[in-house]
Amino acid sequence: MAKDEKVLSSTSNNMHESQKNQFELKWFLRKNIVPVFFFVLCVIGGYYSGLPLPFLLNEIITRMARNSFLVISLIIPVLAGMGLNFGIVLGAMAGQFAYVATVNWQMAGLTGFTTTALLSIPLAILFGWLTGILFNHTKGKEMITGIILGFFANGIYQLICLYFMGNIIPIKVPSMLIPGSIGLRNTLDIKPMQYALDNLLKIQVKIPGHVFPVSIPVATFLAILALCLFTHYIVKTKLGQEFRIVGQDMHVAEASGINVDRVRIIAVILSTILAGLGQVIFLQNLGNINTYGSHVQVGTFAVAAILIGGASVKKATVGQALLGTLLFHTLFIVSPLAGKNLVGDAMIGEYFRVFVTYGVIGVALALHAWQSLQEQRRIALLKADISGE
Amino acid sequence: MEAPRLEMRDISKEYFGNKVLRSVNLSVAPGEIHGLVGENGAGKSTLMNILFGMPVIRNTGGFEGRIFIDGEPVEVNSPYDALELGIGMVHQEFMLLPGLTITENIKINREIVKDNLLSKLLGKKLGILDFERMRRDARKALDRVELNIDEMLPVLGLPVGFMQFIEIARELDKDSLRLLILDEPTAVLTEKDAETLIEVMKKLSREGISILFITHRLNEVLRVADNITVLRDGEVVGKLPSSEATIEVLAELMVGRKVDISARARRGFEEDAKPILTIKDLHVDMPGERVSGLSLNVQEGEILGIGGLAGHGKIGIANGIMGLYPARGYVHVANYGEVELNSPLSALSSGMAFVSEDRRGMGLLLDETIELNIAVQALLSRGKFLKKYLFNMIDRESIRKHALKMIKDLDIRCTGPNQIVRRLSGGNQQKVCIAKALTLEPSILFVSEPTRGIDVGAKKIVLDLLLQLNQELGVTIIMTSSELAELRSICDRIAIIYRGRLQGILPVDASDKEFGLMMAGELSAVKEGVF
Numbered sequence: 001m002a003k004d005e006k007v008l009s010s011t012s013n014n015m016h017e018s019q020k021n022q023f024e025l026k027w028f029l030r031k032n033i034v035p036v037f038f039f040v041l042c043v044i045g046g047y048y049s050g051l052p053l054p055f056l057l058n059e060i061i062t063r064m065a066r067n068s069f070l071v072i073s074l075i076i077p078v079l080a081g082m083g084l085n086f087g088i089v090l091g092a093m094a095g096q097f098a099y100v101a102t103v104n105w106q107m108a109g110l111t112g113f114t115t116t117a118l119l120s121i122p123l124a125i126l127f128g129w130l131t132g133i134l135f136n137h138t139k140g141k142e143m144i145t146g147i148i149l150g151f152f153a154n155g156i157y158q159l160i161c162l163y164f165m166g167n168i169i170p171i172k173v174p175s176m177l178i179p180g181s182i183g184l185r186n187t188l189d190i191k192p193m194q195y196a197l198d199n200l201l202k203i204q205v206k207i208p209g210h211v212f213p214v215s216i217p218v219a220t221f222l223a224i225l226a227l228c229l230f231t232h233y234i235v236k237t238k239l240g241q242e243f244r245i246v247g248q249d250m251h252v253a254e255a256s257g258i259n260v261d262r263v264r265i266i267a268v269i270l271s272t273i274l275a276g277l278g279q280v281i282f283l284q285n286l287g288n289i290n291t292y293g294s295h296v297q298v299g300t301f302a303v304a305a306i307l308i309g310g311a312s313v314k315k316a317t318v319g320q321a322l323l324g325t326l327l328f329h330t331l332f333i334v335s336p337l338a339g340k341n342l343v344g345d346a347m348i349g350e351y352f353r354v355f356v357t358y359g360v361i362g363v364a365l366a367l368h369a370w371q372s373l374q375e376q377r378r379i380a381l382l383k384a385d386i387s388g389e
Numbered sequence: 390m391e392a393p394r395l396e397m398r399d400i401s402k403e404y405f406g407n408k409v410l411r412s413v414n415l416s417v418a419p420g421e422i423h424g425l426v427g428e429n430g431a432g433k434s435t436l437m438n439i440l441f442g443m444p445v446i447r448n449t450g451g452f453e454g455r456i457f458i459d460g461e462p463v464e465v466n467s468p469y470d471a472l473e474l475g476i477g478m479v480h481q482e483f484m485l486l487p488g489l490t491i492t493e494n495i496k497i498n499r500e501i502v503k504d505n506l507l508s509k510l511l512g513k514k515l516g517i518l519d520f521e522r523m524r525r526d527a528r529k530a531l532d533r534v535e536l537n538i539d540e541m542l543p544v545l546g547l548p549v550g551f552m553q554f555i556e557i558a559r560e561l562d563k564d565s566l567r568l569l570i571l572d573e574p575t576a577v578l579t580e581k582d583a584e585t586l587i588e589v590m591k592k593l594s595r596e597g598i599s600i601l602f603i604t605h606r607l608n609e610v611l612r613v614a615d616n617i618t619v620l621r622d623g624e625v626v627g628k629l630p631s632s633e634a635t636i637e638v639l640a641e642l643m644v645g646r647k648v649d650i651s652a653r654a655r656r657g658f659e660e661d662a663k664p665i666l667t668i669k670d671l672h673v674d675m676p677g678e679r680v681s682g683l684s685l686n687v688q689e690g691e692i693l694g695i696g697g698l699a700g701h702g703k704i705g706i707a708n709g710i711m712g713l714y715p716a717r718g719y720v721h722v723a724n725y726g727e728v729e730l731n732s733p734l735s736a737l738s739s740g741m742a743f744v745s746e747d748r749r750g751m752g753l754l755l756d757e758t759i760e761l762n763i764a765v766q767a768l769l770s771r772g773k774f775l776k777k778y779l780f781n782m783i784d785r786e787s788i789r790k791h792a793l794k795m796i797k798d799l800d801i802r803c804t805g806p807n808q809i810v811r812r813l814s815g816g817n818q819q820k821v822c823i824a825k826a827l828t829l830e831p832s833i834l835f836v837s838e839p840t841r842g843i844d845v846g847a848k849k850i851v852l853d854l855l856l857q858l859n860q861e862l863g864v865t866i867i868m869t870s871s872e873l874a875e876l877r878s879i880c881d882r883i884a885i886i887y888r889g890r891l892q893g894i895l896p897v898d899a900s901d902k903e904f905g906l907m908m909a910g911e912l913s914a915v916k917e918g919v920f
Contacts, residue, residue: 233507233517236517236518237502237508237514237515237516237517237518238500238502238513238514238515238516238518239514239515241493241500241518242498242514244486244488244489245486245489245497245498248486248487248488248489249486251484252484252485252486252497253498255468255480255484256484256497256498257468257469257472257498258498
């Protein structure tokens, strides 16, 4: 039996090598089917949308700056074997609560933004800790638990914002409250803090042949770069190693003396903190908060983006997160116009946008499932070949 | 005299009133290789779980007795305590992470880190892994087990033999290691790898590490061990230096005669008379119970026992034929033809039925009623109990009638056919499983581990029931069991499986020695009539 296995492993390596050499392109496509598929969609959509290049680039850069942080926050839980953390919705809530506080204190500019960011951290730690405890009781079902937790937390969030704010929690700024009542308004204006980070350092790049320049929020991208380096660093530490070990096999981790539950809680807390910061960055770009809506789809969008980048519930890298953000938001920008231009109805365009968001999650998951099925078949075939001798 | 490295004194353990260890004494000297042999269920694992502080022991009420390491009384409350005391264990199942490299596996949770600013502020966990030093350590440990392999290769895809050595290297890398427990280390190894392992064990013992070697392979234990302890039914039945032991003595001690063979006359079944079931070159890919190239003929009307040690594939046979695990090969049923493998439906329609060893998982819908459990398989695969209108409707009345009959015939103790199966005792659940299989009116019935997890009184009832089915209804029964005594009490002949293949078929009145030897793979000794 052991001999069979030896033959198997060596043959499988050989097969792998030869496949790689002979069908370089096919191998590449098969390995990266998900991003390639969405890249093709983006190109087709971009062509039919008829958008001028500088506009498209500006939109893409804005959205990259806005969303990358949130998407990258998903990586650590994947590493720790907990799948895609839909619970980052709670991180987003932490960011929004922090804004409520700083707007209430009438803070502005970079000071206001920094205070908001710092304030979101302790809240995110608390939320992440609670999420982690819940996930430890629902091992193996973290993703669905995360989705439902998002709905449940939204209920409590609404209770706090609608009933406690201006009632139990004093609000000094009357314009934040629903006129003549208690509770926060639908839209929370954070104009004093808008672009606090984006405008810190901004460069304009002229594109030959076009009038409008493309502007790049350098400071925001530096923050994202710092986050990438941080994630990269965490992966290389002993803590990162523990994430990986727990992610691969909790039983083995336990037998080697690792406190599995603790490691998992740390992973969720880190993810929630990053999501909180991500939401703070996201909202400073928008300039206002949809009090009861801004956080709701954060999880879905981030998950869709990272999946498009080629990540799966078992493996995710910074590169996949960035690529995914790029492809997802390009598609998000071009699909309504492309839909409109192809079919000739503005409503259809809007339908395309919604369809894209949810559709991509389905398509990406299906493509991943297809990929792993192919892999299983390949192994099964190899095994049959060998034991047939 | 030097204090023994390990001494376990008067160890007793009960699981829910069932004594699994009775005053076991075990003593291992420094640098000694001590063999521990015994059948499945003899209490070896429980003893090792106690020594290694596994939570399962504490959760079931702890144990009696005391443990001494180097003469000092110790408390082992968790695997962590055991590691602190210098006890290392290579588990029967692999404790390796396939996605990581060999180095990472050897240094698991003992990684070496480089300090940096963050790690100084927030603790060692934020230090970056020092792969250079980890590699050097891993290399050293691998050299000690004479494994010449690149330490940065991923474990995935390595031959199983290598994995065993990596596990040992991992234990050796712990500087404090004083006692190494090897649980069935040679079970998955080829002859050559096993040979190397024995050499490595001897080398380690010369370095002063004590080794507790648990195995079924009697020839190996004889070659390598200094002393041997034999466990049977939770008791030490023999303790002897290996110079005084022979394979025959060990085999006899290990198996022992537990139950008198009932007086029932055994029918002689010739190997090539008229097989109702023909199996040729069957391979089943059931994890942990792999069948690799089994050929066997089953005669009409017999009760064939299938025995063998755990992990050798006896459980895989029925699961493979019934289509529950991926299988290939040739299976032919008389009056039906070739059975399509990997298709439970085909297996069922050929007249075979299966009472699974995984009663609660595979065999029963625990939260459904007794009557539905009895009827469900026949309903789905045979279209029984259906009223055929435009749509097929379940015929509750006929199900109820049938269930009541089964409850009466098999003496299922319950409050009524509406009772939920989860609330039944193990023995009665097993009867429901059998009733379910009988509802298919099978000509061949596979029964796996029919008495596992049920109390002694119920065991006899279940076995008698099987016998009755065979004699009164003429059902051919193929019974798989880890308990030899059980097989002997009702079977006509007993096939012994070793490493996924048929090792031989013995009559029930063959001696303990013959069974013991055959299970341990010493077929040649049986054939040559050494005993």
